Amino acid sequence: MKSATSFLLAARQCEIAELEELARTSELVGATGRFIHALQRERGICNVFLGSHGTRFAAQRLRQVEECEALEGQVRAQFEALETGALPVRNGSRLFSRVAVVLNALDGLAALRARIARQALSARDATAAYVRLVNRLLGVVFESADTASDPKVSRALVAMFNFMQGKELAGQERALGASVFAAGYINASGQQQWRHLIESQQACFQVFTDCADAEVQRADQASRDPAALAELERLRRIGCSTRRELDPALSQAWYECATVRIDALRAVEDVLARHLRELCEARIAQARSELRDQRAMLAALASEPVAGNGAPFGPHLERSILGMVQEQSRRLQAMSDELDAVRNSLTERKVVERAKGLLMAHRQMTEDDAYKALRQMAMNQNRRIVDVAQAVLSLADVLPGVPG
Amino acid sequence: MKSATSFLLAARQCEIAELEELARTSELVGATGRFIHALQRERGICNVFLGSHGTRFAAQRLRQVEECEALEGQVRAQFEALETGALPVRNGSRLFSRVAVVLNALDGLAALRARIARQALSARDATAAYVRLVNRLLGVVFESADTASDPKVSRALVAMFNFMQGKELAGQERALGASVFAAGYINASGQQQWRHLIESQQACFQVFTDCADAEVQRADQASRDPAALAELERLRRIGCSTRRELDPALSQAWYECATVRIDALRAVEDVLARHLRELCEARIAQARSELRDQRAMLAALASEPVAGNGAPFGPHLERSILGMVQEQSRRLQAMSDELDAVRNSLTERKVVERAKGLLMAHRQMTEDDAYKALRQMAMNQNRRIVDVAQAVLSLADVLPGVPG
Incomplete structure (x- = not known):
């Protein structure tokens, strides 16, 4: 018969x-981050390669593909190490589903x-394909954050997910800015899209700031290059201002300061990623030491003389248990x-x-x-995407057949 | 190498x-419900036994203890069947912790x-001890509802937990009413406590109504005895009205109509419990049949001629996967x-x-x-307990050392 203590x-x-x-899972998230970064570079290189009709960056592209393949191998090895056998993995249904989406991509x-x-x-279609792939890889990170069972680790994963997503939006902004400066012209819709990318990034980095550990936040502060950021803001202002003609010479300057920021x-x-790994290790060490303490305490108490009232343990032991x-119940x-x-941050x-x-299902x-x-x-x-999404969902409740 | 389809x-x-x-877990919840019901009866019998200085219900008590022991054995057997070995059980940390609390009790x-x-x-202290035990058993049901991974099953468990808790409060109301009618007098604090028990029951049964399946709700409607409920409401009104003297002859009438309702x-x-079991079976059967369908579809598609572009599958298969x-990702x-x-109902x-x-930690x-x-x-x-609890918690944020 198993006892309370067992x-x-x-x-x-x-x-x-x-x-x-x-x-x-955190190792998998780390490997995914490195792979995403390499894919983001491959995307940028392909953009230049296709935009220049194959005259620029042909060799860089091949080198970058090689780097990506190596990092893809590391991510696949992490997938491979996931236990998909007879034992049910905690939240396996959701994680494996996301992995299937990624492997398919x-x-x-x-x-x-x-x-x-x-x-x-076209450069545009190639970019769209890379954006889709990165988004699916981010899905794995999202799932890890949403199903983690420890609040401290979960908080670190939420910070990581939002940081990675913010960085991906920064990469999309770099590509957009580079192409409109190069073209020497931006239309109203391009400006809207640009502002939208800036606002979405801010939202992601805000969640990151709310959730990240102090040490990580200090590293983030220290990593910022004020000169590059000032230049970035200046070029953003030029791109998003009412004048529509742009100086193509600014393309290079834009690309450089955006790259300094992304690096x-x-x-x-x-x-x-390192903080996440150390946090997991510390939490495991802590739980192990608590388990040892509990065992030691139970062993010490068990040597107490047994009470004569038929209770299985002496009174002190019973109260201590x-x-x-x-x-433990309260803590959990x-x-x-x-x-x-x-x-809730997610x-x-x-x-x-x-x-x-909903839109996919009802509007094909x-x-x-x-x-x-x-x-x-x-x-x-002129609203946030999440507010529009919420409006679409509430509309769907009223008119099931006709959302949006 | 594992594929997307694997x-x-x-x-x-x-x-x-x-x-x-x-x-x-649902079987465990069912067994727990039967055991709680028997303990509630044992509590009522002990009340009469101790109140009558051992002259009444001595034999009934022994018979009821026997029934309780048999049902306790069933609950313990369910605990025993829980996998506490090397394999981690989903949410094992929380469920096992609740089980430890119960076993200790x-x-x-x-x-x-x-x-x-x-x-x-005293009858009062005995009642308090049974209330504590029942509350710990309800903790196991609560944990099952809070950690279930399927929304339909989780909804049924939330309905079940709230129903069981409402029923326990109905049992406490029966005991309170029986003792004050028997004493022939109720003071203001007793009336407050009575109104509180009525309101807490209503809150529980409201969540039950919000979450329960239509068939269960029909069973609940059909089970109500209008005459007994009318009598219950009449006696509640007498007990909670401003007059403080009560007719001791009403004690028997109160006990009977309250018992009709509780039965x-x-x-x-x-x-x-039956609905919960059937729901689990139906969901398992559905998931198994979907797995078979997926396998069959993949096998059919795999026989499609392979494309010459180096992709591992033909284009139809790739699109279908x-x-x-x-x-699947969207559904999850x-x-x-x-x-x-x-x-959120919990x-x-x-x-x-x-x-x-918080009160336990800071006020010892x-x-x-x-x-x-x-x-x-x-x-x-004159507020709900949850509002007061919320106020205590928000106070704790401001004055960490001095809640309440």
């Missing part, structure tokens, strides 16, 4: 096993690169409450995803078109 | 494994009964959103538990005293 210890062991699984990468090499698609973000991302089980409940609060993405799904749109439709509505109404 | 199928298998675990039951047999404690609630609880993985995300919404209990924990109160303090504040301020 369940007490089993609960602690489960907690350790959950933390160990989280540590593995990766399987199409060779064909995409072959078309780029043949210059068989600094990449360095912070490394600090985030009661204290321990109550304390408090952790679960904290977890709910952290996960609500915005969920609302947008759900509105997209592709995922891209659904997102574009939401973004267009947001820009037209 | 992760797609692994995700589905995880979902099935999670549902099977939920089915086992059950270990003290023999000593409690021995004291009751010797009439070594009807017990019958509905059986319907709830993409559709399947995207659909939607399920997770629904789950969040269902769990927030009130969490707030009260947290406020209790026992769990009982902390709850009583909250209840007293609620009664004095």
Whole structure:
């Protein structure tokens, strides 16, 4: 017959096993971040390659593809290490589903690169394909943050996810700015899109600031190059101002200061990944030491003389066990409450995803078109995308057949 | 190398494994409900036994203890069947912790009964001890509802938990009414407590109504005895009205109509437990059939001629897999959103538990005293207990050392 103390210890062991699984997931998130960064560079290089009709960056592209393939191999190795056998993995259904989406996208990468090499698609379409792939990889990070069972680790993952997404939007902004400066002209819709990219980045970095550990925030502050940021803001102002003609010579300046900023973000991302790894290790060590303490305390108490009233333990032992089980129960409940609060930071993405799904289902749109439709509505109404998504969802409740 | 489709199928298998675990937890919840009902009867019998100085219900008590022991054995067998070995159980840390709390309380039951047999404690103290035990058993049900991974099953568990808690409050109301009618007098604090029990029941049954399946709600409607309920309301009105003297002859009438109502609630609880079991079975069968369909579709598509562009599958297969993985990802995300919404129904209990924990830690109160303090504040301020608990928590943020 299992006793109260055996369940007490089993609960602690489960907690350790959950933390160990989280540590593995965190490794996967780290590898995903490195791969995304390399893909973002490949995307930028392809843009120049296709825009120059294959005359520029041909060799850089091949080198970058090689780097990407190596990092893809590391991500695939992490996927491979996931336990998909007979034992059910915690939240496996959701994580594996996201992995399936990513693997499906990766399987199409060779064909995409072959078309780029043949210059068989436009720079715009190539960029869109890379954006989709990066978004799917971010889905794995999102899932890890949303299903983590420890509030501290979950908070670090939420910070990481928002930072990675902010950095991806910064990369999209770099590409947009480079192309409009190069073209020497920007239309009203381009300016709207630019402002939208700036605002979305700010929202992501705000969540990052709310959730990240102080050490990571200091690294973020220290990584900023004030001169590059001032130049970035100046060029943003020129691009988004009412004048529509742009000086093509600014293209190079824009690309450089945007790149300085993105490389600094990449360095912070490394600090985030390291912090996440150390946090998992510290939490595991802490849980293990608490388990040892509990065991030692139970062993010491068990040597107490047994009471004569038929109770299985002496009175001190019984009171101590009661204290321990109550304390543990309360601690786990408090952790679960904290977890709910952290996960609320992810609500915005969920609302947008759900509105997209609704548009896809009811209006037979592709995922891209659904997102574009939401973004267009947001820009037209001068509202945040999440507010438009919320409006689409509430409309759907009233008129099930006709959203939007 | 594992492919997108292998992760797609692994995700589905995880979902099935999670549902099977939920089915086992649901059995545990059912057994817990039957045991709680028997303990509630034992509590009522002990009340009469101790109140009559051992002259009444001595034999009934022994028979009821026997029934309780048999049902306790069933609950313990369900605990025993929980996997506490090397494999981590989903949410094991929280569930096992609750089980440890329950087992610890059950270990003290023999000593409690021995004291009751010797009439070594008051009816009031005996009742309080049973209330504590029932509350800990309800903690297991609460945990199952809060950690279930399927929104439909989770909704049924939330309905079940609130129904069981409402029924327990109805039992406490029966005991309170019986004792004040028997005494022939009720003071202002007794009336406050009575109104509080009525309001808390209503809150529980409201959540039950919001969450329960239509069939269960019909069973609940059909189980109500209008004559007994009319009598119950009449006697409630007499007990809670401004006159403080009561006719002791009404004690018997009160006990009878309250018992008719509680037995009807017990019958509905059986319907709830059956519905929960059937729901788990149906969800498992559905997930299994979807897994079979996916496998069959993949096998059919795999026989399609392979494309010459180096892609691992023909174009139809690739599009179909993409559709399947995207659909599955969206479905899981939607399920997770629904789950969040269902769990919000459990927030009130969490707030009260947290406020209790705070009072226990900062004011060195026992769990009982902390709850009583909250209840007293609620009664004095004529507010709901959850609002007072919320106020205690927000006060704690401002003055960490001095809550309440």
